[in-house]
Amino acid sequence: MDQDPQFQKSRRGFLGGLGATAAGLSLAQTGSARSATKPDPVITEIQDWNRYLGDGVAANPYGKPSKFEKNVVRRDVEWLTASRESSVNFTPLHALDGIITPNGLCFERHHGGSPEIDPSKHRLMINGLVDKPLVFSMDDLKRFPGRVNKVFFLECAANGGMEWKGAQLNGCQFTHGMVHNVMYTGIPLKVLLDEAGVKTNGKWVMPEGADSSAMTRSIPIEKAMQDCLVVWGMNGEALRQEQGYPLRIVVPGWEGNMWVKWLRRIEVGDQPWHHREETSKYTDLLADGRSRRFTWIMDAKSVVTNPSPQAPLTQKGPNVLSGLAWSGRGTIRRVDVTIDGGKNWQTARIDGPVLPMSLTRFYVDINWDGREMLIQSRAMDETGYVQPTKDELRKVRGLNSIYHNNGIQTWLVRSNGETENVEIS
């Protein structure tokens, strides 16, 4: 039987590079197609969708996913938080591909619920250490010159926070799903700050939300001027309510909590404000009882999304191992994958755009013979930062830091394809 040339190539590519482990894997299966004994009725019988008219054009004025995709949804973990208005849900990473997160699947994190704001009643104020405090309407903002479109990941600093003490949640949706990747439309924050005129002693800015938590964070002026955006669009349409409609701030590469949603005010000051979300929360408690603050940058990280506990392997033979990598310090330079728990590694194939501070998609085409695998991925960014193991991270940070867990994830794929979140020696 002829082998699919792509398949042969992938076998040589991945399995050939893994030494002893690979030899066993690549021998087990050939690429031969299975034979059928009975004709397939979905081919031999005329199906309803082939005979009768489908929906007319007005059936879905705003299109929705097929009903067969009903399991591809955000999920939350009820025991994590006291109320759903100050809570989080998770992006179903295991069911997505490419680098862009669909708007309706971007994870949510609110501190006082997601408010419904009439854009005609929304204002953005810039005040504090500026020459002229200003108020803008949404219409004003959309008339500004210098509009930009940029793709960035947004990761909650607490993504993976439940896993510091050991493997807890069975699914990359829960272990890694507080991340999404969106193309934003808006204007550089610098444009607005220049319009107001920042005084020479203006060293910090504080974005503030219009929601019932009136979220605030302190951002150094250098970052505000360098690449922060004020945006009203995501993936080509208006921001979703749960992502800050009608306006949010984008703080590329830095922890998601700083990306204040429902943005109504930016104050310029000469010192940081040390508000709740940068003192009692979003500071990293270390083993010696001291705490790091202003840990804004998201370190390089990656995860294999397929296979994973919610997306197990169901067939031997050719399978596509896939995952995501990202870094708050710039572009992803390389992703390595192991199937033997880190004894041997193989560099994955990156596909799609490789953008700074954006999710980056990687693949390894494997040929699986049904053996148990311990799968991990390891990201490396353009600064040479290499994603550490969880134990290496714990050695520096202890077990209590909650935030910034970027350690290497391990999935155990059992011989029947079931996949589990595990920790290994």
Added chain:
Amino acid sequence: MSKFRKVAGLALFAALIAAPALAGKVGLGREALPEEIAAWDIDVRPDGAGLPPGKGSVKDGEQLYLQQCATCHGEFGEGAGRWPVLVGGQGTLKSEGPEKTIGSFWPYASTTFDYIKRAMPYGNARSLSDDDVYAITAFLLNQNGIVKDDFVLSKENFSKVKLPNEQAFYHDDREKAERHFWQKDPCMKNCKADAKVTGRARMVDVTPEDGKSIKVE
């Protein structure tokens, strides 16, 4: 179109695109009025900047706290259910179960005032008077052993209140303390002798039913 009209058209377009550059300002938006700034600019800093005039006693704060806060945070700040614990926890930060309260963890008292004023009570934000916020802050400081029972917190004495854990915070030092995570050539072959499973999420069993890992037949 005649050559002349084409040139005229281009000149007009050039004038249009140049317009925003005039004087370096775009000219959009309008000046914020003092009343508008006062309505929104309520933030408070550790040095006391932003504090409104006013005062409140520990005694008044206790009554307000019991009415407005205790349902979620507990009568003694111990936290009901998973709501934040506000009191106690001193000496727990190095333990397996650190309790990060105002007294044990928070670096600045101003954070308490600022957050109560902007976002509390949960679901009824901005409903407390400034004196109420001073009083509730005073009560929480008292419960944490920071101020005495007869203390009256005010704009004037606020910045004298220091929290015990302030010095335990330091700026992000990952690029120094974690310098070893920057590596030129991470190991690719025979990197370790063995890899054994040491922990399994399944044993903890806290994944929500709907999202649990899929069994393979």
